[in-house]
Each structure stands twice: as structure tokens, then as C-alpha cells.
Amino acid sequence: MIAAIFALGLQVAAPVDLDAIREKSGLPALGAAVLTSDRILWQGVSGVRRVGERATAQLNDKWHLGSCGKAMTVYLLARLVAEGKLTWESTPRQVFGSRLPETVTALADVPLNQFLTHRAGVPNQASIRRFDAAAGGPDRAGAVFTILSLAPLSDPGESYRYSNMGYIVAGGMAEAVTGQSYESLMKTRVFDPLGITTAGFGNMAQFEANDQPWPHRPPERPMPNRGTLDNPRVFAPAGTIHMSLADWAKFVQEFLRSGRGQSRLLPPDVAKALHHVEPGATYGRGWMIADRAWAGGRAYLHAGSNTMNYALVWVASALDRAYLVVTNSEGERVKDVADEVVQALVQSRR
Structure with missing residues (x-):
């Protein structure tokens, strides 16, 4: 049965029947929320944490965001730009300097902004598991150097090519200029x-505890309890973040505020850059871009999946x-x- 809550904690009629949609689709669990820049108008969840078990999904459960976390990575980098540790034009060669191996290609001279907008010409999913091994521990530099040694698929800025690898490079650049791990930086800066x-x-x-939504694959089979049940650790800047719906809403609310010059984390000029979109572009910094009449014009969107959550x-x-x-x-x-x-x-019209 659906669990729903209003921003003030009052039970209200749901704007959508999540139970009916989930039952029709056969999904194990389904959650949704509607929010403004200063409050959650409604949120709800329906279903079970794992097929075959009785534990139901709860409002404070954590959900895997996949590539929806890319916008959060951009926010981290924007904070480092505001601190003067990076610029949108910083390149891996400038950041890593003599640490770069001789095998790097022209990708080492691509500006940060083009990695974040998928215009760097970086291949997408090339053997990320070997990148994880190359990282050799908390330092992502080995993975980054492996990526930077790949042959570019196009000249920098020439065309849009979605690439998770580009975000791994960006996360590595953040680590290089701070001496801290991406995970630690996300916690303290965002x-x-x-x-x-x-x-x-x-x-x-945790499989035994059944304490959070468990990942499934069609036809709604719980994933076996082995391995990491996610992409390799070095993939984090491209999308391994999880959190509750209410906490995700806090980040999206910050993004809404930043578009009006009311960011709580960034100075106005840096916040404004996050909303800048080149003419004709379909991807900005961490967001896909679409024009929709119902949205009053420009809409920002993103989907995320690790092939087991969405x-x-x-x-x-x-x-x-x-x-x-x-x-x-x-x-x-x-x-x-x-x-x-x-x-x-x-x-x-909630």
C-alpha cells in the first residue's frame, strides 16, 4: 500500500495512484515526489523492497540515482571553481602536470567544461572494470590516466557524445587539486x-537485513547477493550515489534556487554558469535540456540507471x-x- 506525506507531515490525497501504476507494471517498488524550491509538495512510495519478501518500501528509504548524480558532481566542481582551485577551462594536463604518463592523448588538453557537457570526444563505457583495478586504491588517478590514454572519438567541442568516462576524469581532477577523495568532497562540499x-x-x-530497496532485473528478479551490485568504485562521479527522496529533493531545490541567483552554496556568477546552455545544445552541465510547453519553456532532466535501479x-x-x-x-x-x-x-498540477 502507498505511503504518502505532505511537506508539513499531513496526509493528503495523492496526485497520482502509485499503487495502480506499480501493480500494472509489476515493479517491486516505486517512489515519486513533487517539489518547489522551498518545500516538498508531495512524496510517496509503493511496493516492496525485494520481491518474495514482505518488507515494504518506506518514505525514508534510499534509492540509487545513477547518472542523475552527474548534476551533483557538477556542483562539487562548481564549488571548487568558486574557491579558485579550478576553472571551467582547466585541463587534465594543467591539473596533473608531470604525473601524466606519456601515453595520454589529446584528451589531456580538453577543458573541464567539455568533459561535463559531453563534448570532449571521450569514449563511453570502455572497460570500466579495468579502470577500477588501475585506480589501485583511494586515488582515481590510475583510472583517469587510462581514460586519457584512449584515442578521442572526435575533436574537443566538435560534437556531443555522452560519456561516463568524462565524468570520471572530472572527479579525478577534483581529487588532484584538493588531495581528498571524491566521496569525501561530495560530503563536505555538497x-x-x-x-x-x-x-x-x-x-x-544489506541482503540479510532487507533494510533498503534491493536491486532487480526483469522480470523482477532480485539480484543475487554477491559482488558490489553496482558499477566499480571509480565510477562514482558518473553515477553511484544513493539517497532518500527527501534528500534528493534538497539538492534539486538548490538547483532551482541557483537559477534565480539564490544559491546557498555558490556565488551568483558561478551558479549562473550551471544554467547556461549553448545555442542548440541538448546537454548542459550535468543536465539534459528539452523545450516543453508544460514547463513554460526550458526543462532540465536526467535519467539514471546502473542496470538494476532507475x-x-x-x-x-x-x-x-x-x-x-x-x-x-x-x-x-x-x-x-x-x-x-x-x-x-x-x-x-500539484
Whole structure:
């Protein structure tokens, strides 16, 4: 049965029947939220944490955000830009200097901004597990150097090519200029200042405890209890973050505020850069871009998946609204379900 809550803790009629949508789709669990820049208008969850078990999903459960975490990585880098440790034009060669191996290609001279907007020409999923081994511990530099030794697929800035590898490079640059791990930087520069307390990296649950949503794959089979149940650790800047719906809302609210010059983390000029989109571009810094009449013009969106979980966010800055959807499964129909939930929330005019 659905659990729903209003921003003030009052039970209210749900703007969408999550139970009906989830039961029709057969998903194990489904969650959603509607928010403005200063409050959560509604949030709800439906279903069970793991198929075959009785434990139900709860409002404070943690959900894997996948590539929706890229916008959070951009926020970290924006904070380092504001601190003068990086610029949007900083290159790996400038940051790593003599540490770079002789095998690096032209990718070492690509500016940070092009890694974040997927215009660096970096290949996407090339053998990320060997990058994990190359990292050799808390330092991601080995993985970054491996990526920078790949042949570019296009000249920098020439074309849009979505690449998780580019975000691993960006995360490594953040580590290089601070001497701290990406995970630690995210906590101190982004999560803690926003009051986000449930954030973590990798799988959300312990198998024996059944204490969080467990990852599934079609046809709704719980993943076996072995391995990390996520991408390798070096993948974190590209998307291994998990947190509760309410905490995710805190980050999206900050993004909404930053578009009006009211960021709590960034000076106005740096915050403004996060919302700048080149003419004709379909991807900004950490966000896909679309023009939608219901959003009053430009909408920011992103989907995220580690092939076992799925998350979706739409942000309509002109309306001061955002919509979040999460589930602990994946597959083509999951995307259709998430789209259906967003459409229903938009039509409810919540």
C-alpha cells in the first residue's frame, strides 16, 4: 500500500495512484515526489523492497540515482571553481602536470567544461572494470590516466557524445587539486551544506537485513547477493550515489534556487554558469535540456540507471517545480512507467 506525506507531515490525497501504476507494471517498488524550491509538495512510495519478501518500501528509504548524480558532481566542481582551485577551462594536463604518463592523448588538453557537457570526444563505457583495478586504491588517478590514454572519438567541442568516462576524469581532477577523495568532497562540499544525511555510494541494502530497496532485473528478479551490485568504485562521479527522496529533493531545490541567483552554496556568477546552455545544445552541465510547453519553456532532466535501479528527474524552472521518480528495477518498460508517473504529476498540477 502507498505511503504518502505532505511537506508539513499531513496526509493528503495523492496526485497520482502509485499503487495502480506499480501493480500494472509489476515493479517491486516505486517512489515519486513533487517539489518547489522551498518545500516538498508531495512524496510517496509503493511496493516492496525485494520481491518474495514482505518488507515494504518506506518514505525514508534510499534509492540509487545513477547518472542523475552527474548534476551533483557538477556542483562539487562548481564549488571548487568558486574557491579558485579550478576553472571551467582547466585541463587534465594543467591539473596533473608531470604525473601524466606519456601515453595520454589529446584528451589531456580538453577543458573541464567539455568533459561535463559531453563534448570532449571521450569514449563511453570502455572497460570500466579495468579502470577500477588501475585506480589501485583511494586515488582515481590510475583510472583517469587510462581514460586519457584512449584515442578521442572526435575533436574537443566538435560534437556531443555522452560519456561516463568524462565524468570520471572530472572527479579525478577534483581529487588532484584538493588531495581528498571524491566521496569525501561530495560530503563536505555538497551533501553536508544542504543537510543531506542519507547519501552514500553503491548498493543501498544489506541482503540479510532487507533494510533498503534491493536491486532487480526483469522480470523482477532480485539480484543475487554477491559482488558490489553496482558499477566499480571509480565510477562514482558518473553515477553511484544513493539517497532518500527527501534528500534528493534538497539538492534539486538548490538547483532551482541557483537559477534565480539564490544559491546557498555558490556565488551568483558561478551558479549562473550551471544554467547556461549553448545555442542548440541538448546537454548542459550535468543536465539534459528539452523545450516543453508544460514547463513554460526550458526543462532540465536526467535519467539514471546502473542496470538494476532507475531514477528520473524533470525540473521546470519557470514554474518552480520539479518531479522525481525512483524504482529498484530497470528495463525499457521501467522508463515508460517513470514517464507515466511524471506525466500524471504534471497533469495533476500539484
